[in-house]
Amino acid sequence: MIVINLDVMMAKRKMSLNELSEKVGITLANLSILKNNKAKAIRFSTLDAICQALDCKVEDILEYRKE
Amino acid sequence: MLKIPNKISIWLSIILSVLFFVVLVASCFYMPLLIYVYMSLKGATVTDSTTEITIIAYAIVGVMAIADILLFILLQRVRKSLVFTNISVALIRGISWCAVILGALFFVLGFYFLIAFAITFACVFLGICLRVTKNVIEEATAIKAENDFTI
Numbered sequence: 001m002i003v004i005n006l007d008v009m010m011a012k013r014k015m016s017l018n019e020l021s022e023k024v025g026i027t028l029a030n031l032s033i034l035k036n037n038k039a040k041a042i043r044f045s046t047l048d049a050i051c052q053a054l055d056c057k058v059e060d061i062l063e064y065r066k067e
Numbered sequence: 068m069l070k071i072p073n074k075i076s077i078w079l080s081i082i083l084s085v086l087f088f089v090v091l092v093a094s095c096f097y098m099p100l101l102i103y104v105y106m107s108l109k110g111a112t113v114t115d116s117t118t119e120i121t122i123i124a125y126a127i128v129g130v131m132a133i134a135d136i137l138l139f140i141l142l143q144r145v146r147k148s149l150v151f152t153n154i155s156v157a158l159i160r161g162i163s164w165c166a167v168i169l170g171a172l173f174f175v176l177g178f179y180f181l182i183a184f185a186i187t188f189a190c191v192f193l194g195i196c197l198r199v200t201k202n203v204i205e206e207a208t209a210i211k212a213e214n215d216f217t218i
Contacts, residue, residue, distance in 0.1 A: 030218045040216035 003063045006035045009054045023053040077146050084139045091132050098124055120179050127172050134165035151208040159201040166194035 010020060017035065021028045026046065033039050050061060071079065094101065102121055141158040144150065170190035177184035 026218065033216060034218050038216060039218045040213050042218050046218050 001065050001067045003065050004034055004037055004039070005061060005063055006031075006050070009056050009060055013054050013056075015054065020050070020053055024049040077142060081139065081142050081146070084135055084142060088132065088135045088139070091128055091135065094128055095125070098128070116179060120176070123172055123176050127169060127176070130165050130168050130172065134162050134169075137161045137165070151204065151211040153208065156201055156205045156208060159197060159204060163194045163197035163201060166190050166197055170194060 010017070017028060017031055021031050024031070024046070026034075026049075034042065047058060047061065051058060054061075099121060102117060102124060106117070137158050141155060141162070144152070144155055144158070149155065167190070170187045173183045173187040173190055177187060
């Protein structure tokens with residue numbers, strides 16, 4: 001199972017969902033879907049924008065956990 | 068081929084389904100007369116089986132009315148752009164079952180009027196077409212859900 005650790009990185013960078021939404025260019029609703037692990041897929045462009053905005057690596061955002 | 072704009076096409080379908088429902092309701096009041104006239108034209112006399120024929124005819128009208136109502140609800144959802152949802156799939160499934168039930172009713176009617184057997188085939192074929200359409204919409208709904216949750 002792939003887990004999105006967006007809230008962890010947002011807390012580390014002291015960034016709110018609104019700020020991240022503006023920087024990345026995704027709606028608040030879509031970011032919420034991502035943050036709550038309800039997303040079914042993520043585009044590379046979105047991942048790229050999030051990593052740039054949070055100044056982190058992909059593995060900081062995406063984590064594989066055995067079910 | 069004449070291509071009607073989308074919005075007009077949907078409204079045309081809605082108007083036709085409402086008109087059809089009105090005809091169905093009207094036929095309920097005139098059913099005994101219609102059966103009497105048909106049997107007179109065929110040269111048959113009114114017998115005990117007329118009651119059975121009337122019951123089957125009312126059952127056919129009832130199932131058609133249910134199918135028409137489901138069609139109307141489906142058209143309203145199409146008008147609101149709520150096509151690829153589980154509710155729409157359920158509505159199409161319901162209409163396909165109505166077609167199959169109509170086929171069964173016409174099959175029974177076929178023992179009184181042979182022509183009804185031909186209508187049975189048409190109804191069952193329509194039911195099969197609607198089931199395939201339901202499968203297509205169901206798959207499209209799953210693909211849309213996948214797309215909607217792709218960020």
